[in-house]
Amino acid sequence: MTPPRNDALNRVVEHLERATRVVALTGAGVSTEAGIPDFRSSEGGLWNDLHLMVSLSSWGFRLAPGRFYASILRLLPPLLTAQPTRTHYLLAEFERRGKLTAVITQNIDGLHQRAGSRNVIELHGTYRRAHCVDCQHAYTFEEVQNKIQRQELPPRCHRCRGLIKPDVVLFGDLLPSEALARATEAVQQCDLLLILGSSLVVYPAADLPRQAREAGARLIIVNLEPTPYDHRAEIVIHAPLGEFSQFVGDRMGMNLQPLGVPPQ
Numbered sequence: 001m002t003p004p005r006n007d008a009l010n011r012v013v014e015h016l017e018r019a020t021r022v023v024a025l026t027g028a029g030v031s032t033e034a035g036i037p038d039f040r041s042s043e044g045g046l047w048n049d050l051h052l053m054v055s056l057s058s059w060g061f062r063l064a065p066g067r068f069y070a071s072i073l074r075l076l077p078p079l080l081t082a083q084p085t086r087t088h089y090l091l092a093e094f095e096r097r098g099k100l101t102a103v104i105t106q107n108i109d110g111l112h113q114r115a116g117s118r119n120v121i122e123l124h125g126t127y128r129r130a131h132c133v134d135c136q137h138a139y140t141f142e143e144v145q146n147k148i149q150r151q152e153l154p155p156r157c158h159r160c161r162g163l164i165k166p167d168v169v170l171f172g173d174l175l176p177s178e179a180l181a182r183a184t185e186a187v188q189q190c191d192l193l194l195i196l197g198s199s200l201v202v203y204p205a206a207d208l209p210r211q212a213r214e215a216g217a218r219l220i221i222v223n224l225e226p227t228p229y230d231h232r233a234e235i236v237i238h239a240p241l242g243e244f245s246q247f248v249g250d251r252m253g254m255n256l257q258p259l260g261v262p263p264q
């Protein structure tokens with residue numbers, strides 16, 4: 001990395017060494033290096049495909065569930081093959097060392113848990129579970145996948161024939177209130193909020209940095225592109241997260257698993 005960026009990275013390490021209650025806030029950018037595209041990157045971001053985004057909204061689900069599931073099927077392959085990245089392992093290791101208290105994520109891919117993180121607050125739910133919108137019966141991802149494989153599209157509840165909806169927050173849905181309350185509590189108690197791979201434009205998640213600042217925490221932002229909070233952060237690094245995590249992991253004596261290797 002270039003010397004100015006190295007200076008910033010060294011300062012990040014100093015902050016991390018001093019901090020005692022770090023919270024990470026992660027967005028789709030922590031998983032692009034695992035092969036899962038994000039929504040808002042100017043290149044490759046799914047947001048560029050408006051039809052896809054409309055069919056994935058809560059209105060799209062209600063009005064055209066068949067199209068909704070056709071879009072899901074397009075997005076599923078990278079979710080199924082992705083492995084945690086160095087960044088996921090870095091955060092898991094911080095928690096193991098007692099430095100990090102929570103990972104708040106906008107991601108639905110479950111990669112933080114697979115890397116070993118325990119206290120993960122999923123603001124937008126998870127693709128691993130689903131439920132019937134009528135009787136609320138819960139379904140595992142595998143049960144829904146079996147229905148899809150039998151060409152049951154859209155998949156319906158075996159009890160009441162209601163539509164099955166993945167437990168993910170769609171555009172137009174409300175955020176799960178319990179997750180939001182836990183996230184608010186976590187940022188209000190942290191001394192350092194480490195914001196990784198989020199464009200910080202999706203509310204209410206994007207309000208969490210403001211709440212952390214008001215409670216006295218410092219902000220560090222690592223993202224390829226600028227965010228609306230860059231001017232309020234202690235340190236901003238516009239670099240790929242893989243490089244960031246490698247540098248920090250090396251400096252803090254961590255043996256992070258290389259990309260693509262699943263945890264034992």
Ligand code: NAD
Nearest residue numbers: 027028029038039040106107108109197199224225240241
């Ligand atoms: P976003 O798509 O709005 O922003 C991602 C940000 O990450 C971008 O600003 C981009 O510049 C940055 N980025 C991409 N690759 C990076 C890299 N290698 N290193 C550093 N930065 C990188 O994502 P968001 O803010 O998380 O919010 C959008 C919504 O997308 C969320 O609701 C989330 O639920 C959903 N989403 C989730 C996944 C997932 O689970 N992996 C994937 C796509 C979208």
Ligand code: ZN
Nearest residue numbers: 132135157160
């Ligand atoms: Zn039902």
